[in-house]
Amino acid sequence: MKARGVRQWTRDLAMGTRFAFTGGREGWVRVLLTAVGVGLGVALLLLTAAIPSALTARHDRETARTDITYSDNQVAKADNTLIVANVGTTYREKDVRGRQLEPEGPRAPLPPGVDKFPAPGEMVVSPALDELLKSDSGKLLRERLPYRTVGTIGEPGLIGSAELAFYAGGEGLAPKVNGGMVVRIDKFGDPLPSSEPMDPVLILLVVVMFVVLLTPVGVFIAAAVRFGGERRDRRLAALRLVGSDSRMTRRIAAGEALAGAVVGLGFGTVFFLIGREIAGSVEVLDVSVFPSYMNPSPGLAALVALAVPAAAVLVTLLALRGVVIEPLGVVRSARPARRRLWWRLLLPLGGLAMLYPMIGQGRENGDFNQYLVIGGVILLLVGITALLPWVVEAVVARLGSGPVAWQLAVRRLQLSSGTAARMVNGIAVAVAGAIALQMLFAGVEDDFTTVSQNDLTRAQMQVPLPSGTPLAPAAEKLERTKGVRHVLALSEGYLGDSRTDPEHSNGFTVGDCAALREVATLPSCRDGDVFAVTGVDYDTDTEELAKPGQTLYMDPSYSDSPRSREIAWTVPKGLKQAKASQDPTGQYRGGFLITPSALPAKATPTVDGQLYLSLDESVPDVHEYVRNTAAGISPFADPFLWTSSERSERYTSIRTGLFVGATCVLFLIGASLLVSQLEQLRERKKLLSALVAFGTRRRTLSLSVLWQTAIPISLGLLLASTVGLTLGSVLLKMASTPVRVDWASMLQMTGIGAAVVVVVTLLSLPPLLRLMRPDGLRTE
Known part of the structure; x- marks a missing residue:
């Protein structure tokens, strides 16, 4: 009996598939519309499934080319060693990865993607950097890179197609090896990859982000397999007339949907390959x-290939459960039974019930239960698709009289509110998810943001100089740089009360009197003075060190890092006292303040210069002028901009992923809505032609189409805002974060959703005008 049922199902599904391809022009158009809608969804599913592998590939490439690890374990010079110097820079807020390479033997390791070492004065560049340097917009960067391009870096040496990177030939780097900016290695690759556990709240963000981005895709696919529903119902009535029972008829309808879904898989594969290249x-x-990064895992690809056709069959069977198909027509044409609300509320309530046990968990109690998070968020979002048809039906049933265009739109919605709701289900789900995510991101942002103490009114850029670089000439060059108003030049070092492992130690700052007055209040000052700083709460060592006649040691050695000079210095008898004040970095400096002539000549290489720049931000490319000057002072001088705050890199990367995914989903929303709108217009071709033949103005019909879209989308966005606020509040409670509504972001999300609908409506007007012709009544 079971085998017979399987054969019956197979036969009926096969018959439905044949009907889809042998139904003439109408059948092919229906299959094509379904295939395009399903294909767009499948392409996005495949692209999303490829994101983990793409991120893994980027990480693997980055790990494989790692050279500077800031490790104290230095490699001894040999015929297989290479000296690598970090000479990266920033150009118009884009990072430029740069390295100088000096091989120390014939077996020195080549970096990935490079065939041979560039000679001094030469460089190999990434294709994107090569293109930038050859363009007019790269003029200032060309001035900063004094190398001749002799080749390009291959794909294995880059993490992305748009990465800006170069390898330049270096010489005389051995004395500069310090384990930081300049290192000696015998192979590329990170020997100790990071294994830092991920914050539970960040994991929650990732899980919710994927659910929010993929749920609308599933909703779109479910809507796409129901394209052409009204015409299909008339064909099913004809099948009942020739003898098929109701179950057989539904299975044949499922077979038609299955055909469109299978063709959609093919379309989706093509769209995916196109998107992959883009x-x-x-x-x-x-x-x-x-x-090559965008390769979904075989398991996920197989899941998509099986789930989409299965979903097409199930959605069709579920959609036809409430439809009575008789030989003389479909009962749906009459007034449908009123939709019930109680079971529709079970979905969002079930979602809240799944999320409730994790409220208050925060990051203190380990990871969130991912299955409960996924299930709860999906039920809440899918609950919109169950509630929206009821909301649309309840509202349009109470809409009354108005202009002709309004009455046409309202009457159409009253007759087929389910179709109207189905069109906007996807965008409502996407907006609700986006509002919830925005609330969650805004709520936890402070936890992953460090507020900088830098005083941006005193300086906007900082230029660290390598040890031993003369400070005064560097400051003078930067003073003459276009757009620089003022340069504060200070040098910094450390001293202690013994040559190795001092018991008491502290820092010292070197600068002229004007510069020292920026970091402390001085009684009087002239070149040759030395000051002991007071007024720093955490500084307990200066009192022990500031004893005139005591011998201290600049740059003392420590057992775990013995590479120091240990230069003796006697505290002068004329030591003065200075009271600490905030420096441009917002810190209070303790220790000693030393004017240039009081610093021993031997100690000059032990101090690191720091230049704080006040800029005229109105000068275009002022930051690039500063970077060019700094590169002329030393290729290891890496200027950086001061900002008021800094965000966690992981948090920033997750938020970047959200924006990338949201862009793709918005594209899918627009494309699917347009296809759905065109399908609706095609279904109503004869009705529109009849209204035009009876004298209805085209403007009236166009406005009626606009109202038919505007009413359900307004209701959908209202429902989406409610569900989004609810979900966002629950997620914030789960992260133990105070609930606050980011009204600006919420209005932005709803505005974007409304804008997408307006654009789709405008794009559908040209085909609408072509359909509004009396000759559309012609039939064969």
């Missing part, structure tokens, strides 16, 4: 990939 040529929020 992904290799674009950069979104400074993130780029190579097409």
Whole structure:
């Protein structure tokens, strides 16, 4: 009996598939519309499934080319060693990865993607950097890189197609090896990859982000397999007339949907391959990939290939459960039974019930239960698709009289509110999820943001100089740089009360009197003075060190890092007292303040210069002028901009992923809505032609189409805002974060959703005008 049932199902599904392809032009158009809708969803599912592998590929490439690890374990010089110096820079807020390479033997390791070492004065560059340097916009960067381009870096040496990177030939780097900016290595690759556990709240962000981005895709696919529903119902009535029972009829309808879904898989594969190539040529929020990265795992691809056709069959069978198909027509044409509310509320309530046990968990109690998070968020978002048809029906049933366009729209919605709700289900789910995510991101942002103490009114850039670089000439060059108003030049070092492992130690600052007055209050000052700083709460060592006649040691050695000079210095008898004040970094400096002539000549190489720059921000590219001057002073001088705050890199990367994914989902929303709108217009071709033949103005019909879209989308966005606020509040409670509504972001999300609908409506007007012709009544 069971085998017979399987054969019956197979036969009926096969018959439905044949009907889909042998139904003439109408059948092919229906299959094509379904396939395009399903294909867009499948392509996004495959692209999303490829994101983990793309991120893994980027990480693996970065790990494979790692050279500077800031490790104290230095490699001894040999015929297989290479000296690598970090000479990276920033150009118009984009990072430029740069390295100088000096091989010390014939077996020195080549970096990935490089065939041979560039000679001194030469460099190999990434394709994106090569293109930038050859363009007009790269003029200032060309001035900063005094090398001749002799080749390009291959794909294995880059993490993305738009990455800016170069390897230059170096010489005389051995004396500068310090385990930091200049290192000696015998192979590329990170010997100690980071194994830092991920914050539970960040894991929650990732899980919710994927659910929020993928749920609308599933909703779109479910809507796409129901394209052409009204015409299909008339064909099913004809099948009942020739003898098929109701169950057989539904299975045949499922077979038609299955055909469209299978063709949609093919379309989706093509769209995915196109999107894969496009992904290799674009950069979104400074993130780029190579097409070879975008490979979904075979398991996920197989899941998509099986789930989409299965979903097409199930959605069709569920959609036809409430439809009575008789030989003389479909009962849906009459007034439908009123939708019940109670079971529709079970979905969001079930979602809240799954999330409730994790409220208050925060990051203190370990990871969140991912299955409960996924299930709860999905139920809340899918609950919108159950509630929206009821909301639309309840509201449009109470809408009354108005202009002709309004009455046409309202009457159409009253007759087929389910179809209208189905069109906007996807965008409502996407907006609700986006509002919840925005609330969660805004709520936890402070936890991953460090507020800088830098005084941006005193300086906007800082230029660290390598040890031993003369401070005064460097400051003078930067003073003459276009857009620089003032340069505060200070040098910093450390001293202690013994040559090795001092019991008491502290820092000292070197600068002229004007510079020292920026970090402390001085009684009087002239070159040759030395000051002991007071007024720093945490500084308990200066009192022990500031004894005139005592011998101290600049740059003392420590057991775990013995590479120091240990230069003796006697505290002068004329030591003065100074009271600490905030320096431009917002800190209070303890220790000693030393004017230039009081610093022993031997100690000059032990201090590191720091230049604090006040800029005229109105000068275009002022930051690039500063970087060019700094590169002329030393290739190891790496200027950086001061900001009021800094964010966690992991948090920033997750938020970047959200924006990239949201961009793709918005594209899918627009494309799917447009396809759905065109399908609706095609279904109503004869009705529109009849209204035009009876004298209805085209303007009236166009306005009626606009109202038919505006009413359900307004209701959908209202419902989405409610569900989004609820979900966002629950997620914030789960992260033990105070609930606050980011009203600006919420309005932005709803505005974007409304804008997408307006654009889709405008794009559908040209085909609407072509359909509004009396000759559309012609039939054969």
